[in-house]
Amino acid sequence: MGEGANRVTTLMGGKTSGKGRAFIERLRREVKGAAALPFRERDRWALWLPVFFALGIGIYFSLDFEPPVHTTAVAAVLTVLVGVGLRRSALFPAAAAAAFAAAGLFWAGFHTELARAPALDRAIGPTEVTGTILRQDRTEGPMRVVLERPTVARLAPERTPERLRLRLASLPPGAGPGARIAVLARLEPLPQPALPGGYDPARRAFFQGIGATGFALGKPRLLEPAETPGIERLRHAIAARIGEAIADPALAGIAIALTTGLRGDLPRAAHEAIRDAGLAHLLAISGLHLGLVAGLVFAAVRAALAFWPAVALRYPVKKWAAAAAIGAAFFYMLLAGATVPTQRAFVMVALALLAVLVDRLDIGMRLVALAAVAVLVLEPYALTTASFQLSFAAVVALVAAYEWMAPFLSGARARMGRALFFLAATLLTTLVATLATAPFAAHHFGRIAAYGLAANLLAVPAAAFWIMPAAILGVLAMPLGLEAWPLAAMEAGIDAVLWTAETVAAWPGAVRRFPPLPTAGAVAAAAGGLWLCLWQTRWRLFGLAGLAAALAIQAGAQPPDLMADRDARLFARYSGGRLYLSKPRAGFLGRVWAEAAGARETGSTRPGSQGLSCDRLGCAADGIAIVLRHQALEEDCRGAGIVLSAVTVSRRARWRHCDEDALIVDRQRLRRLGAHAIRFAPEGPVIETDWDRRGRRPWVALPGPRPDQ
Structure with missing residues (x-):
């Protein structure tokens, strides 16, 4: 038998065995080459350090409990010591x-402790509220102001928030940022998410130092005018001149937004047209705007000094121009409110100009990494924001794309x-x-x-070479009272741009709506995109797997069936789009x-409607009952598998009127537990609550202990 087997191997298997050895050898070389790829890009390793810093911050904000700061501090010190030992x-x-x-985990927790207030x-009120105006903003309707150092007549000083946000019909003459006012108002706790896992206004307000919201019940009175001009008053003064x-x-609203970052004067219709046309980024003062300001100042100062030979031939006028451009960019960042995009843009512009000052022009992904670290150190919460x-x-993505295309672009300008x-x-x-931004726009906005692309081809050149230069000239001419001509050019x-936005937004299918990309999909897209952009060899293509995972997660995303x-005060059913x-x-x-x-549209809920049939007492559809008033409880609860109630359903009422196995979500x-989202599943309804998603965090204020049910 052994000799037969050998003959078979010799006659039939010799060639196959040779192919197998060749395949194994090639596979070994590929594996060895893949293992060596990271070491070929050792110079790119440092780019991943901000990513891991952001990962720690992201882990902190994803938890449903507050990790002790001393524990995270010890963990951070220990990992640093281990790193030093393994250097x-x-x-x-x-x-x-x-x-x-x-x-990152420690710093996010430490920053939260600093923000506690x-x-x-x-709810409190009506009560007398006094405070100093920190910010003011007007939308279509009432004015909103943020008061700092407030006093509340019916609230002890140690329980008084450090800042309040109030809605006012108007301000008294002479009142503005820095002025102290008094008003009769009703104060309320911070608003909670509209849906589990949705946008959390309480968390944002927590890191802004705002501890309550409210609305005025009368006209505010001016107690003390503003003592110093201040950057905030300057913003509003420029906005008023525009x-x-x-x-x-x-x-005027768009001009004010581009110049000062104040968007409250922009009508809703114009804002929606700009958003639906994909031009919302033009309203967020960022790299385009700060780059233009810095570039124009740099060119103007350098040209002016060049006309002075005694200076131009003896001193480094290029460096002087770079220093002046940094100052102009910093002032513009403050004028724009120092938002996250402007902070990022300023750091990048400042580092690029610092490279001119030290005679190093190595500008690329390292500059982006430094900007990310700077923003996250100043404000870790920024990681969770859409901006x-x-x-x-x-x-x-842009830096990676231009790094990859640099050899082609170097000669393309001459040819084209x-x-x-x-x-x-x-x-x-x-x-x-x-x-690059599509996954995150899908995550935050679902649209x-x-x-x-078509709108930006027309709008971006107009913003870069027409609108922003006119805005700069207009602001510079304001002290002389000569801003009319530059602002007229800016208006045109x-x-x-607004005509372009309104035209494009009116095209059929201009906006595609879908359920927001879940957090897991956004994380997968971020990981895949970073892998694709930060590496430069062929193994960067593995990042496509993360993008594919994000698409798969988006395809499987389903909105809640009941909310x-x-x-x-409000209930809803989602069915058939x-x-x-x-x-x-x-x-x-x-x-x-x-x-x-x-949802593409809202459906009719008139009596007899298929999706949800409602009257003044309640709604019903397919074993679902929505009780709006006590009178409907007995009739609607009987026979319903799921009961959503705007009134409290007592144990006795459950026993008398409702099915034993019915799911009841009542007012209490x-x-x-906060807002509820219910999804239908083969094994039964799956309930998600706001408490489940947010847990016990410093910015969560749910009344009472967590119930067992």
């Missing part, structure tokens, strides 16, 4: 990554000509930025502007729910 080991990169992640836990020079409210994610996603090259560069920039440019408001609301006029909350569901449960 000559092959494990050092992993140790450094762990150290930065632990540092009293917050209102119950409003006087530009009569059209929409054009941070959209801003850095676009910049990282200046005008055609600029058009191609604008098209490429818009395409890359749109694709994508389908024709954003904005009119062209309930924390205050039991439509959202059916328990109230015909649901206002802001209804719009938020429609966006969260990706909603007040204790």
